[in-house]
Amino acid sequence: MIERADQLVLNYVSKAADAAHGVLRADQRLDFTRRLRARIEEEVGDGRDARHVAKVLARYGDPVALVEREVRRLAAGGSAGPLAAPVAEPVAAPVAAPVAGPAVADGDTAVIPAAANGTRRLPPLVDDRAAPPGVRVHRRLTEEERGYGLPFAGLRRVAMSRANPLATGGRDARTIVKEHPRDAAALVILVLAALLVPFHLAPLAIFQVPVVVWALGAALVLFSENWNVRDRLLGIGAPMLGYSVGGVVIGGLRVGLEAGWQPFVTQFFDVSGTMFMIGTGLGVVWLGYRLLALEDR
Structure with a gap:
C-alpha cells in the first residue's frame, strides 16, 4: 500500500510538472x-x-489550477512560500482566451503570450458549478456515453488491482478485501457452497453439505453492516430462489404436465x-x- 500511495503522489506531481x-x-518549474x-x-x-x-490530492x-496560481504569484512578485491546497476542490476547465493579449498563431499552434517577467500565462479557469445548465448537461451526457455514469460502470474496478489508484479513488479488489x-x-x-453441489457429498445429519455452507455464508451476510436489508435478502435469497422456483419451473418444463409426480421429482432434483x-x-x-x-451511496 505504501508503494501505491507514493505512486499517487508521484503521478500528481508529474501532472503538475x-x-x-x-x-x-x-x-x-523545478522550484514549483x-x-x-x-x-x-x-x-x-x-x-x-x-x-x-487520494483524498488529500483531491x-x-x-x-493546471495550481500552475495558474503559481503564474499569478510570480506575476505579482510574490515570495516562494509553501504551497497550500485550495479551500474548495476546483473542477477546472480552460474556457477563455489567454489573459495577456491575443494568441499569436504559429502554424496550427496558438502561442500564449508571455507576461512582463517572461512567464507565460495560462487561460483563466472557471468552476464547473458556475457553468451554464446546457454545458453541465452536455458534460454529463458525454460522461454517460463513455461509461462513467452507468450504474454498473464501477464494477470494472474489481479487476483493477494493478491500475492507477488515482483513477479508482484508491479502491480496487485488494483494498476492498x-x-x-x-x-x-x-x-x-x-461461492464454495455452490462449487460443492456437483460433488454429492454425504449429508450432515439431514442437511446437505452445500446447504450448511450456504447457511454459514448467509449468516455472515445477515450480520454485516455494509449491506442494507434489501441487498442482504437479494444476495442470500437468490440461491434458494434458484433452487426452489428454478427447480420447479425447469423441472416442470422438462417433464411436461402429464408425466406424473415421480418424473417431476426426479427432474426437479436433477436441475x-x-x-x-x-x-x-x-x-x-x-x-x-x-x-x-x-462509498457512492
Whole structure:
C-alpha cells in the first residue's frame, strides 16, 4: 500500500510538472514541483494509505489550477512560500482566451503570450458549478456515453488491482478485501457452497453439505453492516430462489404436465442443484458490486 500511495503522489506531481512545461521557466518549474511535493508529503504525514493520499490530492484539485496560481504569484512578485491546497476542490476547465493579449498563431499552434517577467500565462479557469445548465448537461451526457455514469460502470474496478489508484479513488479488489475481510469471507463461503453441489457429498445429519455452507455464508451476510436489508435478502435469497422456483419451473418444463409426480421429482432434483449454483453466482455478483459501490451511496 505504501508503494501505491507514493505512486499517487508521484503521478500528481508529474501532472503538475507537465502542466507547467512551457509555461514556467525551468528553474521556476523545478522550484514549483519541489514545493508542491513537500507540501503534499507534509499533509499526508504518516498515513501512507492509498485512499487517504487520494483524498488529500483531491483537495488540491486540477494540477493546471495550481500552475495558474503559481503564474499569478510570480506575476505579482510574490515570495516562494509553501504551497497550500485550495479551500474548495476546483473542477477546472480552460474556457477563455489567454489573459495577456491575443494568441499569436504559429502554424496550427496558438502561442500564449508571455507576461512582463517572461512567464507565460495560462487561460483563466472557471468552476464547473458556475457553468451554464446546457454545458453541465452536455458534460454529463458525454460522461454517460463513455461509461462513467452507468450504474454498473464501477464494477470494472474489481479487476483493477494493478491500475492507477488515482483513477479508482484508491479502491480496487485488494483494498476492498483488506477493509472488509468478513464480508469478503462471506462471499467466498457462498461461492464454495455452490462449487460443492456437483460433488454429492454425504449429508450432515439431514442437511446437505452445500446447504450448511450456504447457511454459514448467509449468516455472515445477515450480520454485516455494509449491506442494507434489501441487498442482504437479494444476495442470500437468490440461491434458494434458484433452487426452489428454478427447480420447479425447469423441472416442470422438462417433464411436461402429464408425466406424473415421480418424473417431476426426479427432474426437479436433477436441475435444482444447477439452478442453486446460478442463483448463488448472481447473488455474489450483486453483493460484490454493492460492496464496491459502498462509498457512492
